[in-house]
Amino acid sequence: xxxxxxxxxxxxxxxxxxxxxxxxxxxxxxxxxxxxxxxxxxxxxxxxxxxxxxxxxxxxxxxxxxxxxxxxxxxxxxxxxxxxxxxxxxxxxxxxxxxxxxxxxxxxxxxxxxxxxxxxxxxxxxxxxxxxxxxxx
Numbered sequence: 001x002x003x004x005x006x007x008x009x010x011x012x013x014x015x016x017x018x019x020x021x022x023x024x025x026x027x028x029x030x031x032x033x034x035x036x037x038x039x040x041x042x043x044x045x046x047x048x049x050x051x052x053x054x055x056x057x058x059x060x061x062x063x064x065x066x067x068x069x070x071x072x073x074x075x076x077x078x079x080x081x082x083x084x085x086x087x088x089x090x091x092x093x094x095x096x097x098x099x100x101x102x103x104x105x106x107x108x109x110x111x112x113x114x115x116x117x118x119x120x121x122x123x124x125x126x127x128x129x130x131x132x133x134x135x136x137x
Contacts, residue, residue, distance in 0.1 A: 007014045014020075048054065059073055072078055085092045095103070 063070060063072065
């Protein structure tokens with residue numbers, strides 16, 4: 001009627017129930033036609049196959065981007081990390097900063113506990129200053 005003509009002429013979006021329903025159906029139909037053209041791709045389909053040349057390039061870019069010394073590529077722990085990652089079947093999940101920090105703190109605490117046991121050390125606190133006593137057997 002007149003309202004629809006006025007709304008169309010003035011670029012006004014009608015809020016009448018019938019118009020809202022028609023707009024939703026129109027949007028749903030447009031979405032259906034888009035979905036028909038989309039296909040889901042698996043992660044493995046987009047993975048670039050390994051080559052020594054590609055690894056060399058990535059390693060050099062990593063050295064530059066993180067300001068690592070060239071010897072970092074020869075470090076046994078770097079080689080160990082690459083060996084572990086190479087066995088991953090579906091990519092590698094790299095831990096975030098918070099998870100890494102927590103793990104480092106836990107490793108350090110475990111290391112100190114083992115060191116304390118190895119050295120047979122007890123900590124005694126008098127007032128505000130702790131003293132270390134080494135027990136020699």
